[in-house]
Amino acid sequence: FFNVTILDENMRALDENQLLSQLRFVVEESPRPTKTVGILTSENRDTWAKYHRLLSQDPYNRKLLDIIEKSLFVLCLDGPAPDLGVADKQSISGLQMVHGGGSRASGGNRWFDKALQLVVGSGGDVGCCYEHCSAEGGPVAYLLDYIYEYM
Numbered sequence: 001f002f003n004v005t006i007l008d009e010n011m012r013a014l015d016e017n018q019l020l021s022q023l024r025f026v027v028e029e030s031p032r033p034t035k036t037v038g039i040l041t042s043e044n045r046d047t048w049a050k051y052h053r054l055l056s057q058d059p060y061n062r063k064l065l066d067i068i069e070k071s072l073f074v075l076c077l078d079g080p081a082p083d084l085g086v087a088d089k090q091s092i093s094g095l096q097m098v099h100g101g102g103s104r105a106s107g108g109n110r111w112f113d114k115a116l117q118l119v120v121g122s123g124g125d126v127g128c129c130y131e132h133c134s135a136e137g138g139p140v141a142y143l144l145d146y147i148y149e150y151m
Helices: 016-028 037-042 045-056 059-070 089-099 137-150
Strands: 074-078 116-121 126-130
Touching: 016 074, 037 045, 045 059, 089 116, 089 126, 126 137
Parallel strands: 074 116
Antiparallel strands: 116 126
16 A cells, blocks of 8 residues: 655645656556455454454554545556456456455455545556445445546
8 A cells, every 4th residue: 555645735736747656656666466454454344343453553553554544545556357257348347346356366455444446457447446335325426427527
């Protein structure tokens, strides 16, 4: 996981080149998929809560968890989709957005406790995965409609 700054010290949005520079750094520092703590957020809620408590006991881990939890969203930069047992591109893309191929692929870069995860696959697939509580669908649908219209 990487923390990407989007505002400067005067709370103004960074320009495209500044954001691109940070994203290039992230890609260069992530040459291959790794198993990260993010996969733990896909666990049963009680199990994940236990792991979260254990991780939080260490001050450094607590600081990193706080950064993730206070972030606006998670941007998941996925590698190639693994063989997910389906043939059509739309199903492969859908499964990639939901779980990143699980622990065999990009599932470790997900943070399922985040309300919004934007997903960009190395094959050009783009989508999102969001927390599925009853109040989340409307705002996320509105956001995606806005993005689509803006593009």
